[in-house]
């Protein structure tokens with residue numbers, strides 16, 4: 001009886017003293033391997049021949065669109081409730097507002113709100129309305145023609161509320177060398193020359 005399982009299996013090559021036995025691969029391994037081949041054929045037909053599934057680029061575009069829809073729905077909901085908004089007094093929210101202000105708004109309005117490219121946000125003179133809701137609207141819509149950026153879609157609704165609440169706390173503070181008040185332009189009262 002043959003007690004040596006290796007007998008007759010030794011292959012006739014050798015490298016650096018290492019020899020190889022011609023063992024059969026385990027059945028489960030061979031079947032796993034066969035399955036990957038079957039899977040790849042199905043995959044190729046499904047995605048590349050029949051075009052039944054979305055490839056990466058299409059999947060990305062779909063996800064992106066869904067994200068944009070969620071975003072614009074949130075913005076629309078936020079904007080429809082703007083009229084009743086009140087400035088937050090919550091410390092965490094104001095802290096977040098300050099962080100956003102320093103990052104995004106200070107380059108134009110100065111860290112202390114004194115005004116630089118943008119107007120002074122601490123005085124009683126306002127170009128686009130003085131109350132909190134007016135401020136929120138200006139922040140959302142911007143004044144593109146005058147260099148105030150539109151923050152809709154850049155900051156999310158919570159961030160817009162927070163940063164506007166922080167701006168609200170700047171009222172009545174007296175920064176050094178503030179930018180002079182700007183709204184000296186009087187609003188037109190009668191019909192314009194073109195009407």
Ligand code: HEC
Pocket residue numbers: 100101104105106107108109117118119121125126127128129135136138139143146147148149151163164167
């Ligand atoms: C690129 C410069 C710039 C940046 C950045 C900027 N602003 Fe302005 N902002 C302006 C200008 C310029 C105006 C004046 C617009 C006008 O004259 O109609 C303005 C106006 C405003 C007003 C209205 C002031 C008024 O008198 O009615 C508010 C409120 C305001 N900005 C808040 C912010 C906030 C909050 C941020 C940050 C999220 C910000 N701004 C970022 C340039 C900027």
